[in-house]
Amino acid sequence: MNVEVTITVNGTEHRLQVQPRTLLSTLLRDELDLTGTHVGCDTSSCGACTVLVDGNATKSCTMFAAQADGSSVTTVEGLASNGELHPIQEAFREMHGLQCGFCTPGMMITAVQILERNPSPSEAEIRSGLRGNLCRCTGYHNIVRAVQHAASSAGGA
Amino acid sequence: MTTGTTDPFAYHAPTSVREASQALSRYRGDAKLLAGGHSLIPMMKLRIASPQAIIDLRNVEGLRGITENDDGSITIGAMTTYHELVTSDVINSKAPAIAQAASQVADTQVRNWGTIGGSLAHADPAGDLPAVAVALGMEINSASARSSRSISCDRFFRGYLETALRANEVLTGVTVPAQAEGSGSAYVKLANKASHYAIVGVAASVTIDGGGICTEARIGITGAGPHAIRSRRAERILVGKELTESVINRAAQRGGADIAGMFNDDVHASAEYREAMTKVYTARAVSAAVACADA
Numbered sequence: 001m002n003v004e005v006t007i008t009v010n011g012t013e014h015r016l017q018v019q020p021r022t023l024l025s026t027l028l029r030d031e032l033d034l035t036g037t038h039v040g041c042d043t044s045s046c047g048a049c050t051v052l053v054d055g056n057a058t059k060s061c062t063m064f065a066a067q068a069d070g071s072s073v074t075t076v077e078g079l080a081s082n083g084e085l086h087p088i089q090e091a092f093r094e095m096h097g098l099q100c101g102f103c104t105p106g107m108m109i110t111a112v113q114i115l116e117r118n119p120s121p122s123e124a125e126i127r128s129g130l131r132g133n134l135c136r137c138t139g140y141h142n143i144v145r146a147v148q149h150a151a152s153s154a155g156g157a
Numbered sequence: 158m159t160t161g162t163t164d165p166f167a168y169h170a171p172t173s174v175r176e177a178s179q180a181l182s183r184y185r186g187d188a189k190l191l192a193g194g195h196s197l198i199p200m201m202k203l204r205i206a207s208p209q210a211i212i213d214l215r216n217v218e219g220l221r222g223i224t225e226n227d228d229g230s231i232t233i234g235a236m237t238t239y240h241e242l243v244t245s246d247v248i249n250s251k252a253p254a255i256a257q258a259a260s261q262v263a264d265t266q267v268r269n270w271g272t273i274g275g276s277l278a279h280a281d282p283a284g285d286l287p288a289v290a291v292a293l294g295m296e297i298n299s300a301s302a303r304s305s306r307s308i309s310c311d312r313f314f315r316g317y318l319e320t321a322l323r324a325n326e327v328l329t330g331v332t333v334p335a336q337a338e339g340s341g342s343a344y345v346k347l348a349n350k351a352s353h354y355a356i357v358g359v360a361a362s363v364t365i366d367g368g369g370i371c372t373e374a375r376i377g378i379t380g381a382g383p384h385a386i387r388s389r390r391a392e393r394i395l396v397g398k399e400l401t402e403s404v405i406n407r408a409a410q411r412g413g414a415d416i417a418g419m420f421n422d423d424v425h426a427s428a429e430y431r432e433a434m435t436k437v438y439t440a441r442a443v444s445a446a447v448a449c450a451d452a
Binding site: 001003019020021022023026042043044045047050056057058059062063064066067069110113114129131132133 | 165
């Protein structure tokens with residue numbers, strides 16, 4: 001039997017009927033066509049599917065959509081506003097914090113939470129904060145620089 | 158279909174422990190309680206678990222939060238997340254081993270959802286919180302539709318993924334007993350580099366009197382055996398003595414004595430390596446607990 005899920009995604013409320021086993025990542029990608037949220041490992045290891053659920057970085061492949069009923073979700077598509085890139089997106093561009101781009105949506109969402117919880121993180125705090133997000137191209141250095149850049153542009157460290 | 162999935166199941170989100178317990182009874186052992194889901198959902202994707210029903214505890218009243226009681230004990234609701242434990246002033250000041258363990262679980266995304274109740278009820282042999290529960294002498298609180306009880310951590314972990322919870326019981330929270338004056342606790346672990354699960358994790362709690370003598374010691378070890386195990390043989394060496402480096406090292410040599418013959422032996426580490434590391438990390442955990450008591 002399906003369950004009804006009311007979920008606000010990037011500011012828009014949706015009411016959907018889904019199978020209980022529908023993952024949040026599936027709801028976002030297949031039901032709402034928000035394919036910026038990537039599914040990499042599907043085993044809650046790689047973090048490519050990370051979205052914010054009520055402000056908390058969440059691996060959307062490891063959550064049933066039903067659990068997100070009543071929640072507010074931000075995906076990578078929701079970071080920019082009014083045609084302006086979010087500061088973290090700007091910083092990833094500026095510091096070349098990506099190569100193939102597959103991990104980037106998850107990286108940026110996790111980075112948003114890192115800076116929300118700590119506007120002036122040390123390099124070690126950034127690296128530990130990104131531990132749940134794997135990148136197979138960059139070696140992480142430019143990703144860390146991008147987060148540092150976003151922090152300093154926002155008046156942090 | 159863009160993502161992997163689980164076998165189908167019926168979904169329930171009750172609002173009380175009573176209803177949750179009744180649902181467990183109704184499915185006669187073929188339902189699973191869902192807390193943070195970060196152990197259960199991966200297991201369901203792998204078909205290690207394929208329950209007929211999921212009973213999501215997210216709407217159940219009274220299962221969240223950290224309360225300091227008048228007698229100095231701390232009650233922690235089962236649905237309290239690792240992140241909430243790591244950032245709690247009460248936990249950091251009164252029971253730092255809990256915060257140390259929670260901060261070392263996986264990554265920030267997992268810590269946002271994983272819960273103390275889920276960790277204990279799941280009883281992963283490499284879970285971090287079970288070792289701390291044993292070292293701090295936690296009481297595990299559970300309830301069914303008709304009654305509630307407290308289970309000592311010493312009797313809670315029974316085997317691989319096996320606890321003393323009955324089929325219709327919901328783990329509602331834990332009580333951390335008041336820590337006596339002069340107490341300190343710590344958790345240290347040798348983590349698997351990829352998963353951050355404990356190859357060996359050791360939690361220690363010591364109480365040192367005004368004369369510098371250890372009056373109580375509890376050591377909980379995870380990762381090494383089939384479930385979190387209390388290291389009584391090592392504790393016995395500590396109690397009644399001044400905790401010098403040589404006493405700590407002597408106790409650490411007995412760190413794995415209570416796990417003899419039960420060491421895990423798998424792709425992550427051999428039994429021999431785990432036994433050796435249990436000694437090393439027992440020494441580190443006790444030293445850190447002593448430093449915490451001194452502070």
